[in-house]
Every structure is written in structure tokens, then in C-alpha cells.
Amino acid sequence: MRPLRLIGEFLEKGCDCLWAGSLNKKEGQYLLVIARPRGVSCLNHHENGEHYIGKGEFLMIGEPTRIVYVIGHKNPDTDSVCSALGYAYFKNLTDKRYVYTPARAGKVNEETHFVLERFGVAIPTEIESLIATVSDLEMKKPISVHERDSVQALALLMREKGVRSLPVVDDRGRFSGIVGLKDIARHYMESVGFTDITEAPIVVDILLKTLEGRVICNSGKIEHLTGKIFISAMQKGTILNKVRPGDIVIIGDQYDIQLDVIRSGCSTLIVTDGMPISSNVVSAAQERGTLVISSAHDAFATVQLMTMSEPVSSIMSGSNPTVGLYTPLSVLRERILESEYRSAVVVDSERRLIGFVTRTDLLHTVRKRVILVDHNEISQAVDSVEDAEILEIIDHHRVGDISTVAPIYVYNDPIGSTCTVVAGMMFLHQVSIPQDVAGLLLSGILSDTLLLTLSTTTDRDRETAGRLAELAGVSLQEYGKELLHASIDVGNKTALELIAADFKEFLISGKKLGVSQMMVMDCEQIDLMEEELLSELERLRVANGYDLTVLLVTNPLSSSQERLLLKGETWIVEKAFNVKVEEGTCILPQVLSRKKDFIPAVGQVLSVSRTETVR
Incomplete structure (x- = not known):
């Protein structure tokens, strides 16, 4: 099946139904993408980027x-x-x-x-x-951080974008948690005076980015730093008595102490201020497997930046509310008010990040x-x-x-x-x-x-x-x-299916009517189902509070009569068409149009009846 021109284009052949109204690609106008992938989610590519769509979900584009x-x-x-x-x-x-x-x-x-x-x-x-719903909001592409990004990278991004909180995602773009300025402040306060990172190892790759540093030797041999941190700001003998195998030493251009702490078994040597490192030191480090890093910052800044090198996952919160594209805005408002971060994260069925909504997004009526x-x-x-x-x-x-x-x-x-x-x-x-x-x-x-x-x-x-x-x-x-x-196929349909196929509700002069219309080639089909149909009409009448339920049965090959099945206040039809309803059925001598013949005639009777009642 091909979709209607200017209404849709198939983007993904592996879907039961997927179309996007690409009205004018040059202007970037799009309608709606509907995806029902067979069994799994799919990734749609289009001119505005990539959007993940979950099974059976909708996604706005544009x-x-x-x-x-x-x-x-x-x-x-x-x-x-x-x-x-x-x-x-x-x-x-x-x-x-x-x-x-x-x-x-x-x-x-x-x-x-x-x-x-x-x-x-x-x-x-x-x-x-x-x-x-959430899909009606003007959501821009969400800004997010990866759970392995450093706290420093997070802080810089928040300052650049002027935001107070950001969603955190994993490798597959799934929402992991949320982090805000107060989380950064809390982390910084708690890290004051820290000297041991055994409980919170630092990823070497993150540390290098944070320090703007480079590995001098033994690259790749150590992925995480653990142990106690020492700054070489004391006499040689003092620091050598303190350093134990596996510890980290931050040091300047103290050549002799560099060699001694390597021999003492420290796991990592961080040389500050971008100072040159002796070939003898490098040889000793290579021999003992010590990781040597050159930091572009001084000792004080290096220590501070190490506290900001922990991954975002270590300080994020996982308690922020999540919503889908079709969550009503009334529900969204409630969840944002209940949120510590005054925000909600928009995700798909697999928790992949779609958008990020804050209180300011709800200031205007949508x-x-x-x-x-x-x-x-x-x-x-x-x-x-x-x-x-x-x-x-x-x-x-x-x-x-x-x-x-x-x-x-x-x-x-x-x-x-x-x-x-x-x-x-x-x-x-x-x-x-x-x-x-x-x-x-x-x-x-x-x-x-x-x-x-x-x-x-x-x-x-x-x-x-x-x-x-x-x-x-x-x-x-x-x-x-x-x-x-194609339209006349009673087949094995139930009474409800036949009635519901073309059923309309009307409110006329205080009376609530339910009127269905169907076509048949052979009225014997209706004779066989008459009891079933009448029973279903009565059930619908009671369940929905109708004063009258009617089924108009038309044989298009015979324009001489129309058969009616009805339940409820049948006097309305009797008076409108001057017929007698017996056991829930009657025959009219002409084919009716529901909108031009049946409803106007019934409406006239009800209007007169209401006027007489008022008098």
C-alpha cells in the first residue's frame, strides 16, 4: 500500500504502518510519524536528525x-x-x-x-x-549529559546553557537520572578535605579530560584510580613514610621524590604545571607499571579538579518523574510540582530520552x-x-x-x-x-x-x-x-458489530437517540438475527441512557421500503412516520436517509411534543 501523495511517505519498510507527512522537504515541513514496528522498535532517519520510536508509539516531527x-x-x-x-x-x-x-x-x-x-x-x-498532551508542547532537542561524563563537564555545560538541571542518559540514550546545581554544590562540599577515593574510584579517561592532561607512560594499564591521594608538600622522609602501594601522588618538579615514590609502589604519579619529566623517572615508572600523568594545572587546581572528575552517575538522582508523549498536560503539571527539580523527563516506551519539560514550558495555555x-x-x-x-x-x-x-x-x-x-x-x-x-x-x-x-x-x-x-x-x-x-457483508459479524459499524448519537429536544444504519442484500439475513439485534439495541439503550435506539436496515436493490428495528420510546417513530411498531420492528414504505428523512421527522415530533408539554 502506498500512502496518499503529500500526506505521507513510508520511511521504514519493517513496520506494519509508518508514515510521515513530508509536505515540503525544502521547507522542512512534516506531519506526523506513526510507527508500528514488527516486534521491536525502529530508528527513523530524516532530514531533521534521528528519532527513536517505540513500538506502537507516535512521535511529532517539526x-x-x-x-x-x-x-x-x-x-x-x-x-x-x-x-x-x-x-x-x-x-x-x-x-x-x-x-x-x-x-x-x-x-x-x-x-x-x-x-x-x-x-x-x-x-x-x-x-x-x-x-x-506532552506532544503538543514545543519541545526542543533535549540537552543531556552522559552518566560517565565528569562533574566538571556537567558544571561547564550547565553554565553554558544557563540551566539549573539536566537529564542523564546511558549509552543507548535511555534516561538514567537527573542532576542539578544543588547536586554539584553538595558534592563539592562533601569532597572538601577528601584524601581517599577507594570508595569512589575515578575513571582515568575522565580525569585526563578534566585535567587537560596526558599520559606519559603506561597508558591503558590502569582504568580506575583508587587509594589515598597525597600532595608532595612535605619533606622527603615524611611523604615516603606515608605513601603505600596503590596510592596516588600529586607532585611538582621534585625529581628525586618522583623516583622515590615510584619505588615506594604508588600506582599513579601526577606531575603538575605541565613540568617536564625526566627520562629516568619515565624508565622507573615503566619498570614498576606506575601510571604517570602530566597535568596542565598547579597542585591546588589539580586537587580541586580531581574532586570534579567523578562521573555524573555518582551524584545524580533517579527519582525525577518521567512522562510519555501522550501524558495529559494536567498530569504533567502535577508531576512537575511534586518534583524536587521542578521538571519532568519525556521518554519513550524503552525510557529513551525524548524531551525535558520545566515549569516555564507550562506558562501558556496549550x-x-x-x-x-x-x-x-x-x-x-x-x-x-x-x-x-x-x-x-x-x-x-x-x-x-x-x-x-x-x-x-x-x-x-x-x-x-x-x-x-x-x-x-x-x-x-x-x-x-x-x-x-x-x-x-x-x-x-x-x-x-x-x-x-x-x-x-x-x-x-x-x-x-x-x-x-x-x-x-x-x-x-x-x-x-x-x-x-464491499459495504454489504454481514458475514459472521455479531449484532454489536453490525450496529456499531455506522452508529450515531443525537440529542434532540431533550431526548437522547442512538441511530444505526446498515445495508443488506437479503433481508433474510436480518430475520435470522432479529432477536439478537433487538437485544443488543436494548442493551445499548440501557447502558448509555438512550431514550430510543434504532437500526435502519436498507436493501439498496429495493428502493420501495425500509425496515426498522427499535427499542425504547417507539411512539416517537410511530408518530413521525404514521406506522405501528410491533415487537420492536416496523416497515416504512420508502428508503430513508438518516440525516435528511429520519432525524428531521423525529426532530419535528419531539419539538412539537416538547412545546405541548411546556404549555
């Missing part, structure tokens, strides 16, 4: 604040998914302020699967909630940006839509209950499909529509109008479908049959 999700309703149908894909494509071509990312609010049905595979388009990412397509009611929208910033609504349904703080762009046209609306915008702006995009939009129109036969179908739908079929390179009639066949 600026999260520029991302706008284009998303349809829950229990997405083909029109909902295809209009989101098509409108994201259109917006990315006509508006460079944001990066528009197509998304879905649930599992795609079999018909939509068929459409996406037919035109080689990757399934949009699923969004379960629009609540602001919300996801979203465009709603094919719906405008909270009950049908993805969870926490009220917490997001809605930029636009593109729809063809009745006006629902979604409200916004600021004025927004709304395009609501009472035609057969949202895909017709989207295609109309592309025609109006003379946007080039590639074959795969045309195929998507055509599919949404044919699906939502039942092959242009429902009462919602307009001349614009028919005209648009014809133009899109030509652009997609398909026969309108033949492709319509393919689509119809």
Missing part, C-alpha cells in the same frame, strides 16, 4: 503547534474518513501556516478499508482524545487545533473536543451543539456528502486533484448517497461524482458496484 488535525465523527464511515483525507490535502496546498494532518475517531469499516486499499492510501492515524468534517455535534465528536481549538467545520448535516470561543470558518451545505463539499472547494480554487484523491472523494459521495439514490442526493453530487470518476480513472457504475459489494 513544530507541534503548527499541526492541525482534520477529523471526522466517531464510528467513522467512508465519507468521514475520505473527506478528512481530502480536506487535509486541500488545506496543505492552500494554507502554509499549519500542517494539516488527517485523522479518524475510531476503527474504519470494511467499506472504507476497501476504498483505501483500492486507491493505495494509508489509513489515517486514530485520535482517541483531543485533550492536550490546546490541540482541529478541523471537524462530516459532523458538528459533541456527541459524535472525538473525546475532549471541547478542550481543543476548533478552527473550521466542514459538514452537510443539521447544525448541532458545538460552540466555540472565537469566530471560526463554517461551511455547512445540505447536499449528499461532505466529500462533495471538499471537491467543490478544490474545483473552485482550481486545485489539481490527483487520481488517488479523486478516488477517495468519489467513494465518499457514492457511499453517503447510496450510489446517488438517496433523497439527499443533489444535482451537485451527481455532477461532482461524474467529474471525480473521470479524474480517478474509473467507471462510475462499475466502481459503484464494487463499493456496494
Whole structure:
């Protein structure tokens, strides 16, 4: 399967699903990377660097604040998914302020699967909630230190970057702990007067970097320094009485004492001030295996720097809170307030460092940006839509209950499909529509109008479908049959699966309704499952507090009637359509459109009923 042009590019073949919307590589614009590696995590390479992505995780690339999700309703149908894909494509071509990312609010049905595979388009990412998360923050590439870096290197880095704390990582980039200025101060205070490093060995390589030193002889023979430290600031006899095998001696250009302490068995001789070292001293050291180091600093500075040569791991704390990219910001705030360092570390599933967040990162309100397509009611929208910033609504349904703080762009046209609306915008702006995009939009129109036969179908739908079929390179009639066949497959599905496939919730005049619609080629299939379906409708009604649950069953080969299965306040349907409901079923003499026929008729009854009740 190849992803939609300008919506995604496969970066890693070893993944079940991985795409990144590389809209314009020259400008460095990216959408979203979705990775589901087979069994293990993978490393993605792209122009902005390298990012590790854990199994089944998401990772933002670029600026999260520029991302706008284009998303349809829950229990997405083909029109909902295809209009989101098509409108994201259109917006990315006509508006460079944001990066528009197509998304879905649930599992795609079999018909939509068929459409996406037919035109080689990757399934949009699923969004379960629009609540602001860590991924919405403008996180820069985190500054970190390695656990083997010296305390001095840490201090210099913190001074250079002007930060008070830093995360610590291991060889694989995994978070090990955190270290702050107070840890450095505590370490320095505790090391005052230290003379024995047996309990805290110093790594020779780190020491050399700290001292700006070099090994004169026996390089590589000793990796860690242990034992007591002596400074040669006393008479020859005194120091020789104190030094024991394995100890460390810091000394100046005292040639005779250098030889004597080597013969006494010291493990390391550190010569200060970059003083020249006699060949006799070097020979004696080589003979006894003594490590000789030349330090660029004087004795006092050398001792101080030795205290700063311990690895960061010896002073770091491992108690700082960690969060993932999809941790809600409300949880992040709590963890930062509880943290001793007033920060939190962002990691992936394998604790690899992704970001570092402090209190200052949370000073401003952060919300996801979203465009709603094919719906405008909270009950049908993805969870926490009220917490997001809605930029636009593109729809063809009745006006629902979604409200916004600021004025927004709304395009609501009472035609057969949202895909017709989207295609109309592309025609109006003379946007080039590639074959795969045309195929998507055509599919949404044919699906939502039942092959242009429902009462919602307009001349614009028919005209648009014809133009899109030509652009997609398909026969309108033949492709319509393919689509119809893909959408009508009862198979071995359960009653819940059949009802949930195209289920919408409505709140009308104080009544809560759940209305599903399905197509079948043979009504005998429904006869066999009638009890099951009615039982599931009742279970859904009770579990979700619906006043009425309805299943509209349509046979597309017969336009003469519609079968209804319903539970709850069935009088609403009886009054709306002048029929009698018996044992939870009834037959209507015409094929219904849920949005144009069923909901308006039911809404009229409920509106009148409510008015009469008030009187």
C-alpha cells in the first residue's frame, strides 16, 4: 500500500504502518510519524536528525503547534474518513501556516478499508482524545549529559546553557537520572578535605579530560584510580613514610621524590604545571607499571579538579518523574510540582530520552487545533473536543451543539456528502486533484448517497461524482458496484458489530437517540438475527441512557421500503412516520436517509411534543 501523495511517505519498510507527512522537504515541513514496528522498535532517519520510536508509539516531527488535525465523527464511515483525507490535502496546498494532518475517531469499516486499499492510501492515524498532551508542547532537542561524563563537564555545560538541571542518559540514550546545581554544590562540599577515593574510584579517561592532561607512560594499564591521594608538600622522609602501594601522588618538579615514590609502589604519579619529566623517572615508572600523568594545572587546581572528575552517575538522582508523549498536560503539571527539580523527563516506551519539560514550558495555555468534517455535534465528536481549538467545520448535516470561543470558518451545505463539499472547494480554487484523491472523494459521495439514490442526493453530487470518476480513472457504475459489494457483508459479524459499524448519537429536544444504519442484500439475513439485534439495541439503550435506539436496515436493490428495528420510546417513530411498531420492528414504505428523512421527522415530533408539554 502506498500512502496518499503529500500526506505521507513510508520511511521504514519493517513496520506494519509508518508514515510521515513530508509536505515540503525544502521547507522542512512534516506531519506526523506513526510507527508500528514488527516486534521491536525502529530508528527513523530524516532530514531533521534521528528519532527513536517505540513500538506502537507516535512521535511529532517539526513544530507541534503548527499541526492541525482534520477529523471526522466517531464510528467513522467512508465519507468521514475520505473527506478528512481530502480536506487535509486541500488545506496543505492552500494554507502554509499549519500542517494539516488527517485523522479518524475510531476503527474504519470494511467499506472504507476497501476504498483505501483500492486507491493505495494509508489509513489515517486514530485520535482517541483531543485533550492536550506532552506532544503538543514545543519541545526542543533535549540537552543531556552522559552518566560517565565528569562533574566538571556537567558544571561547564550547565553554565553554558544557563540551566539549573539536566537529564542523564546511558549509552543507548535511555534516561538514567537527573542532576542539578544543588547536586554539584553538595558534592563539592562533601569532597572538601577528601584524601581517599577507594570508595569512589575515578575513571582515568575522565580525569585526563578534566585535567587537560596526558599520559606519559603506561597508558591503558590502569582504568580506575583508587587509594589515598597525597600532595608532595612535605619533606622527603615524611611523604615516603606515608605513601603505600596503590596510592596516588600529586607532585611538582621534585625529581628525586618522583623516583622515590615510584619505588615506594604508588600506582599513579601526577606531575603538575605541565613540568617536564625526566627520562629516568619515565624508565622507573615503566619498570614498576606506575601510571604517570602530566597535568596542565598547579597542585591546588589539580586537587580541586580531581574532586570534579567523578562521573555524573555518582551524584545524580533517579527519582525525577518521567512522562510519555501522550501524558495529559494536567498530569504533567502535577508531576512537575511534586518534583524536587521542578521538571519532568519525556521518554519513550524503552525510557529513551525524548524531551525535558520545566515549569516555564507550562506558562501558556496549550490546546490541540482541529478541523471537524462530516459532523458538528459533541456527541459524535472525538473525546475532549471541547478542550481543543476548533478552527473550521466542514459538514452537510443539521447544525448541532458545538460552540466555540472565537469566530471560526463554517461551511455547512445540505447536499449528499461532505466529500462533495471538499471537491467543490478544490474545483473552485482550481486545485489539481490527483487520481488517488479523486478516488477517495468519489467513494465518499457514492457511499453517503447510496450510489446517488438517496433523497439527499443533489444535482451537485451527481455532477461532482461524474467529474471525480473521470479524474480517478474509473467507471462510475462499475466502481459503484464494487463499493456496494464491499459495504454489504454481514458475514459472521455479531449484532454489536453490525450496529456499531455506522452508529450515531443525537440529542434532540431533550431526548437522547442512538441511530444505526446498515445495508443488506437479503433481508433474510436480518430475520435470522432479529432477536439478537433487538437485544443488543436494548442493551445499548440501557447502558448509555438512550431514550430510543434504532437500526435502519436498507436493501439498496429495493428502493420501495425500509425496515426498522427499535427499542425504547417507539411512539416517537410511530408518530413521525404514521406506522405501528410491533415487537420492536416496523416497515416504512420508502428508503430513508438518516440525516435528511429520519432525524428531521423525529426532530419535528419531539419539538412539537416538547412545546405541548411546556404549555
